[in-house]
Amino acid sequence: MAQATAKNDAGGTARGPLVRTMxxxxxxxxxxxxxxxxxxxxxxxxLQExxxxxxxxxxHSRVHELVTQAPTRLTVEVQFALCRIFDCTPSDLWLDLGQVATDHEPDPAARQRLRGAKVVRAGEFL
Incomplete structure (x- = not known):
């Protein structure tokens, strides 16, 4: 996993496995x-208990990963269980650090794939 860099509230640089850059x-x-x-x-x-x-x-290993690094995928079941445990909302699980300078330009093809993605409702097949 690539280390992400962002400005934190104190004006310093935040790095590490808890920061994810989109x-x-x-x-x-x-x-x-x-x-x-x-x-x-x-x-x-x-937390597992x-x-x-x-x-x-x-x-236990998956819980340890949740504690030590930002998840790339988070199921709705786990997300809402965490929200019930900590009496918070899903947006409280993530802190928005804003736009950061990236080492490269975002891939225009990836952005185009997101725009063309098909929305699938529960129970539908692809």
Whole structure:
């Protein structure tokens, strides 16, 4: 995974596995470790037990990944379980860092693929 760079609130540079830069140059920071600290949850094992209590079956290694790095994919089931645990909204899970300078121009073909993507509703087949 490529390290992302963005300006944080204090004006410094934020780097690391908790920051994800989108192809169009917007950076976001995964806030789960902050939410865990505010709730005094120190270990992934504790979070796993809370997720299990919410009915989400997830392995310890996957929970550890959620705690230590920004997820590339997040199921709705896990996302809303986290929101119930921390009494927050889905937008509280991510901190918008705004536009950042990228090492390269965003791929115009990727942007075009997004515009042409077919919306699939639950139960439909591709």
């Amino acid at each position: 192809p169009w140059g917007q950076a976001v920071r995964w806030q789960l470790p902050v939410l865990m600290a505010n709730a005094q949850i120190r270990f992934a094992k504790q 809370l997720l299990t209590a919410q009915g989400v079956k997830i392995g």
